[in-house]
Amino acid sequence: MAHTIANKEKLLLRIKKIKGQLSSIEKALEDEKDCFKILQQISASRGAIHSLMSEVLDGHIKEHLGSHVSDKERDKEIENLTSLLKTYLR
Amino acid sequence: MAHTIANKEKLLLRIKKIKGQLSSIEKALEDEKDCFKILQQISASRGAIHSLMSEVLDGHIKEHLGSHVSDKERDKEIENLTSLLKTYLR
Amino acid sequence: MAHTIANKEKLLLRIKKIKGQLSSIEKALEDEKDCFKILQQISASRGAIHSLMSEVLDGHIKEHLGSHVSDKERDKEIENLTSLLKTYLR
Amino acid sequence: MAHTIANKEKLLLRIKKIKGQLSSIEKALEDEKDCFKILQQISASRGAIHSLMSEVLDGHIKEHLGSHVSDKERDKEIENLTSLLKTYLR
Numbered sequence: 001m002a003h004t005i006a007n008k009e010k011l012l013l014r015i016k017k018i019k020g021q022l023s024s025i026e027k028a029l030e031d032e033k034d035c036f037k038i039l040q041q042i043s044a045s046r047g048a049i050h051s052l053m054s055e056v057l058d059g060h061i062k063e064h065l066g067s068h069v070s071d072k073e074r075d076k077e078i079e080n081l082t083s084l085l086k087t088y089l090r
Numbered sequence: 091m092a093h094t095i096a097n098k099e100k101l102l103l104r105i106k107k108i109k110g111q112l113s114s115i116e117k118a119l120e121d122e123k124d125c126f127k128i129l130q131q132i133s134a135s136r137g138a139i140h141s142l143m144s145e146v147l148d149g150h151i152k153e154h155l156g157s158h159v160s161d162k163e164r165d166k167e168i169e170n171l172t173s174l175l176k177t178y179l180r
Numbered sequence: 181m182a183h184t185i186a187n188k189e190k191l192l193l194r195i196k197k198i199k200g201q202l203s204s205i206e207k208a209l210e211d212e213k214d215c216f217k218i219l220q221q222i223s224a225s226r227g228a229i230h231s232l233m234s235e236v237l238d239g240h241i242k243e244h245l246g247s248h249v250s251d252k253e254r255d256k257e258i259e260n261l262t263s264l265l266k267t268y269l270r
Numbered sequence: 271m272a273h274t275i276a277n278k279e280k281l282l283l284r285i286k287k288i289k290g291q292l293s294s295i296e297k298a299l300e301d302e303k304d305c306f307k308i309l310q311q312i313s314a315s316r317g318a319i320h321s322l323m324s325e326v327l328d329g330h331i332k333e334h335l336g337s338h339v340s341d342k343e344r345d346k347e348i349e350n351l352t353s354l355l356k357t358y359l360r
Contacts, residue, residue: 008119015116019109026105029098035150036170042143043178049139053132054359058352060125065348067341074337080126082328088133089324089358090270144269148262157254161247168245172238179234179268180360188299195296199289206285209278215330216350222323223358229319233312240305260306268313 007059014052021045053088097149104142111135143178187239194232201225233268277329284322291315323358 025041028034064077115131118124154167205221208214244257295311298304334347 008122011119012116015112015119019112019116022105022109022112026102026109029101029105032098035146035154036167036174039143039146039150039174042139042146043174046136046139046143046178049132049136050359053129053136054356056125056129056132057355057359060129061348061352061355064125065335065344067344071337074335077126078331078335082331084126084129084133085327085331086324088136089320089327140269144266147265147269151258151262151265155245155254155258157251164245164247168241172241175237175241176234179230179237188302191299192296195292195299199292199296202285202289202292206282206289209281209285212278215326215334216347216354219323219326219330219354222319222326223354226316226319226323226358229312229316233309233316236305236309236312240309244305257306264306264309264313268316 007055011052011056014048014055018045018048018052021048097145101142101145104138104145108135108138108142111138187235191232191236194228194235198225198228198232201228277325281322281326284318284325288315288318288322291318 021041022045025038025045028038028041061081065074065081069077111131112135115128115135118128118131151171155164155171159167201221202225205218205225208218208221241261245254245261249257291311292315295308295315298308298311331351335344335351339347
């Protein structure tokens with residue numbers, strides 16, 4: 001997981017930001033704030049999750065499918081990746 | 091925001107669950123756990139955000155566009171909704 | 181379906197364009213062209229379908245949920261719309 | 271592009287089916303059919319495009335990133351793939 005280590009701080013910040021967005025949605029809901037604003041906040045957190053997925057996936061492919069990886073390991077990771085993408089791209 | 095009030099507890103539980111998923115991703119990343127499992131967890135949290143959006147949107151449309159709403163209010167909400175969907179459906 | 185009539189020519193052009201994109205993907209596949217370019221073309225046609233959906237949905241909401249619609253008709257359309265969005269936003 | 275050759279007939283059938291769906295949407299629009307049915311048809315064609323993308327991507331990753339590929343070629347394909355996914359996963 002070297003790629004994640006490399007970007008670890010950056011990814012942890014992204015996750016903290018998304019948790020902050022969700023706490024803000026939670027608070028807006030508890031305070032019965034304007035419903036349309038809640039929808040906008042959920043939409044923004046969806047975008048942030050997509051960016052997180054995209055960034056972790058990018059690092060994962062480079063690290064686990066690259067030419068430094070053993071053939072056996074790569075074949076296993078290719079199976080995992082294609083199966084994940086099938087679910088994610090529904 | 092009566093519709094959200096009606097489902098408030100249910101929605102708050104959903105949000106708490108997504109925050110829990112994100113804390114678990116955060117921890118897996120800090121502990122440098124298996125990268126593929128992190129991708130699966132992000133994929134699951136994406137699904138949970140979509141379900142939250144779908145549920146709040148459902149309630150919003152029924153509450154703010156229904157026949158009990160004044161024409162002026164409904165026209166404003168229709169503008170808001172179509173604008174939000176344009177962004178969300180990209 | 182007045183809203184679609186209003187934009188009918190524009191929407192028909194969009195659909196023709198997407199069909200053209202698919203014919204181009206079909207030809208590239210028959211000619212065994214570069215696989216990555218085929219992926220890029222499919223990605224572009226996906227974007228075009230989303231734009232078509234967004235445009236028809238926009239017109240549909242304005243036309244069928246607006247204040248000129250009878251309460252009974254609107255209630256039916258709200259049921260239809262929320263059910264469609266649940267499927268589409270998975 | 272061996273993988274696409276292997277599945278060529280199956281993929282061509284998928285594309286023909288999506289073109290058929292679009293022709294049906296086109297006709298429904300020309301005949302000014304029920305607008306909600308048109309939305310359902312567009313939603314179905316979106317699903318079919320996702321399945322096509324998923325299938326071509328699956329074959330692409332197996333064929334172009336597998337252990338039978340030269341290191342130089344694989345590194346290039348990894349760059350292409352991660353860049354495509356960034357766009358597609360927005």
